Amino acid sequence: MKYAFVNGQRSEAQPNRTGECPCCGGSVIAKCGEIRVNHWAHRRGQNCDYWWERETEWHRNWKDSFPTHWQEFVHRDENGERHIADVKTDHDWVIEFQHSYLKPEERESRDAFYSKLIWVVDGTRRKRDVEHFHAALNKGIAIHRSVPVRRILPGRSALLREWANSPSQVFLDFGGQSVVWWLLAKRQEGPFYVTPFSRPEFIQIHLGASEEAISEFEKLVADLRSLASNYEAQFQLQVQRVRSKTTANGFQQYLARKSARRRL
Ligand SMILES: [Zn+2]
Structure with missing residues (x-):
């Protein structure tokens, strides 16, 4: 956490400071090292959130x-x-x-x-x-x-x-x-x-x-x-039109083949 309460004031972590967790009210200590950003940590290392x-x-x-x-x-x-x-x-x-x-x-x-x-x-x-x-x-x-x-x-x-x-x-x-x-x-x-x-x-x-x-x-x-959502509705409509056209074409072709066979 970036903030904890120190003497009732919302404060950022500074070396050797302790504070109170704004979430659970538990005791937190300031961690100010070189690797991680300065922060407050719960004493037992386990975060309440x-x-x-x-x-x-x-x-x-x-x-x-x-x-x-x-x-x-x-x-x-x-x-x-x-x-x-x-x-x-x-x-x-x-x-x-x-x-x-x-x-x-x-x-x-x-x-x-x-x-x-x-x-x-x-x-x-x-x-x-x-x-x-x-x-x-x-x-x-x-x-x-x-x-x-x-x-x-x-x-x-x-x-x-x-x-x-x-x-x-x-x-x-x-x-x-x-x-x-x-x-x-x-x-x-x-x-x-x-x-x-x-x-x-x-x-x-x-x-x-x-x-x-x-x-x-x-x-x-x-x-x-x-x-x-309007675009998607239009898009789906187009897809359906193309599909039904393809299906219709397929059916027409089938009928044509059938009648051609009959004529033979
Ligand atoms: Zn807490």
């Missing part, structure tokens, strides 16, 4: 793009279950930065715990993920003249398959400062709709202090979702 993953520079860079009071938000559900969300925005979007592999059942329980969840996934952890993702992208088709959304099939991309069933908003981060890839619509073996999204824009859209109940981001989610 079993969803918590070891933080890397990547986590910290993302978290620090948001106000400190949004970071490490302790979330409690009606059953008293508590988890620390990496970021929670003023519009109640929880943003989780995921570096390591998540088992499907673990991912599902988090998808269910938070009603408005955004995953930002580290796409640089495995060597071939970026290559397989771009191969899928190149084989895909652009669905709109001015909106850069592509319809792609997962192909050999393990990363896409791993995130195919998440009902949450998923963004893949392949490093660099310019874009993250937003998985707009996804199905295990079926098509994905993806769009590049500017990384600064991703941060800005959540920081934007709008008084409205629905955030800019929510509007965008709805717009892009309907763009993808």
